[in-house]
Amino acid sequence: MRIATFNVENLFDRAKAMNLENWDQGQPVLEAFSALNTLLGQQVYSEADKRRMVELMKTLGLEGADTGPFVLLRRSRGALLKRPKEGDIVITAAGRADWAGSLELRDAPVTEEAMRNTARVIGDVKADVMALVEVESRPVLSAFNTQILPAVNAIPFDHVMVIDGNDERGIDVGIATRADYPIGDMRSHVDDRLPNGQPIFSRDCAEYEIHTPSGQNLLLLLNHFKSKGFGSKATSDARRKAQAARVAEIYKQRIADGYSHIAVLGDFNDTPGSAALAPLLSGTDLKDVFGHASFDNGGYPGTYGLCNADNKIDYILLSPELFGKVTAGGVFRKGAWPGSRPKRWDVYPEVARPADAASDHSAVWVDLAL
Structure with a gap:
């Protein structure tokens, strides 16, 4: 059987701030959004909190209306603020x-060619079980599966599932599997x-038990760790380390529960030698498929961007018994932008520019004699 992981970076719609070609433009928006959401969620607003809220609302373009260029402030009931004809928001x-509503990121459609290239990657990887990172929702994944995959002559999966996670942007981890x-x-x-009461997981560590034709069950732990994209380095590193430590605990508990075929996979947003991932990569007996003798990295050690060593952030980790059943593995890059001076790998003819890429991530796959 073949399992794979692929960060699709949304299937149909993506937050407008994340769609900007220049990440330096989107990052401040996401940071301000996160900070304002945190303040709005507090039970009591201090005067300092209120002043900071006003600053952040201006940053997000909400000084004149509840709809800004990148965010939407929904106010259903109660009173949050006033906008005087003169002066600042109050x-x-x-x-x-005191009020009911929410702060939301505004979405924009993923380009049609990028969407089709995402489907081409999913179809060409030919996984029996595929972990998908940054999926909007189960209905979206189901629609993509039944409508977009057939449009590029890819075979739809028989089962798809997404458990709604903690990310307000609607980027969750999901799974797609074949009939068997x-x-x-x-x-x-x-x-x-x-x-401190904060959720450990930015998205989730979703556990899925997969039944196989051989009768041997496979347990998958799907993850998308905290990114380095916004927030301080120290805070982001600490969050990823806590996530890695908790996944390690869950893995050890499942081994104690009697599971022997376990895969921990997804986008960990850090490199193999990082201190943040040490609890998982060094503190357990899990083995990275990149280290298997039959694994082909295609000449590049990474999985993100131009796939240099410092961009190895997507993983399939296997329990020792499962690692012993590996027969092949690799990185599928045909949907990823290859650079231009020179191009690093062959791509679909439809990947004519970075905006047409299926994702900034490449898919990772492994074959198991299971």
Whole structure:
């Protein structure tokens, strides 16, 4: 059987701030969005909180209306703010209980060619079980599976599932499987907490038990760790380290529960030698498929961007018994932008510019004699 992981960076729609070609433009928007969302969620708003909210609303283009270029402030009931004809926004709410609503990122469609190239990658990898990172929702994944995959002559999967995670942007981890590999038990860890009450997982560590034709079950732990994209380095590193440590705990518990065929996979947003991933990569007996003798990295050690060593951030980690069943593996890059001076790898003819790439990530796959 073949399992794979692929960060699709959204299938149909993506936050407008994340769609900008220049990440330096989108990053401040996402940082301001995250900071304002945190403040709006507090039970009591101090005067300092209110001043900061006003600053962030201006940054997000909300000084004149609830709809900004990149975000939308939904106010259903109660009173959050006033906008005088002259002067700054005035925060009138004393805390979260005084108003009902939400702050949301505005979406924009993924380009049609990028969408089709994403489908081509998924079809050409030919996985029996595929972990998909940054999926909007199960209905979106189902529609992509039944409508877009056939449009590029790819075979749709028989089962798809997404468990809604913690990310307000709607980028979750999902799974797609063939008929002979139905999904069994599922577990979510969205409510796992740090000592300060903050959720451990930015998205989720979703557990899926997969039944195989041989009768041997496979347990997948799907992950998308905290990115380095916004927030301080120290904060981001600490969050990823906590996530890695918790996944290591879950893995060890499942081994103790009697599972022997376990794969931990997804986008970990850090490199193999990083301190953040050490609890998972060094603190367990899990083995990275990149280290198997039959694995072909295609001449490049990374999985993201131009696939240099410092961009090795997508993983398939296997329990020792499962690692012993590996027969082949590799990185599929035909949908990823190859650079131009010179091009590093062959791509689909439809990948004519970076915006047409299926994703900034390449897919990673492994074959198992299971």
